[in-house]
Amino acid sequence: MGILLFGVVKETAGCAVLDCPAYIKDVATLKRWLYEQYPSLQQLSSLMIAxxxxxxxxxxxxxxxxxxxxxxxxxxx
Amino acid sequence: MDVLITIKEKITVEEALAFIQTPTCGGEVIFAGTVRNHTHKRAVTHLFYECYEPMALSEMRKIADQVKEKWAIEKLVMLHAIGALYPGDIAVVIAVASAHRGIAFDACEYVIDTLKETVPIWKKEFFADEQPV
Known part of the structure; x- marks a missing residue:
């Protein structure tokens, strides 16, 4: 499924829509996957999911x- | 409470003032946030504002709902600019009208403080001492 990216996350990933694996079905798992894909995101003061x-x-x-x-x-x- | 919420490329104080003026109100408070030409002593050439518009509008409506619950405000305007903005340009306008000035000041400050915390809009700064990407 495609997830929408904005701001520094969009710049880090290099795209506005990111395809994420089908096994991800909750916010915590999505955040963990994002931090694995883009470790620099851990330096942000917050990372929210809408x-x-x-x-x-x-x-x-x-x-x-x-x-x-x-x-x-x-x-x- | 009448509410005007708008996100667009160019915003003005005049359109906010025109919306809030009414004979039943004696206190109108307007906050305008403009683009500064420096950040931490670095010269800023321009900003670019990016927005997740449907959610930004939804979060702005939530702020309006909170204002309605907290104070007897008659008119509320929230305008936010997006795209490229240059020093001196207006990035945000909050305008509030009520019968008396006290709650208008309180509500106006609450709206801009909350907007900066919750509304999904992002500012990217471009500096004079860096090469354009």
Whole structure:
């Protein structure tokens, strides 16, 4: 399934949509996989996952019908 | 409470002021965040704002809902610019109107502080002393 990337995560991965393995079905597993793929992300002060455009907790599950996005520290305003 | 939430390339204080002015309000507070020409003594040439727009709009609506619960605010505007912005350009405008000024100041500060914490918008800085990528 494709997950949306933004900001420094997008720059690190070099793409705006990242294909993640089908076995990943919850936020904690997705974050662990991202840290394995891109160890430099561990230096960020936070890394949030949004499920269907809302911040999700680590235990939240998702399917390939959900919209998943990786949210690095925001810096609007 | 009437709410105007907009994300677009160019925003102005005037459009925010036009939305909040009403004869029932005596206090209008407007915050404008503009692009600084330096960060930690490094000269900034420009910024680029990127946005996860549907979620950003949703998070801004959540802030508006919180304001509505906390204070008797009559009008609220949140505008955020995206794309390339240069020193002096307006990046964000928060405008609040209420019968009296006290809660308008409180609400305005709450909105900008919360927006900077929760709304998925990212600023990339470009410096004068670095080569363009």
């Amino acid at each position: 499920v269907n455009r809302s911040y999700a907790s680590d235990d939240q599950e998702f399917t390939d019908r959900d919209e998943i996005a990786v949210i690095p520290p925001v810096s609007g305003g």
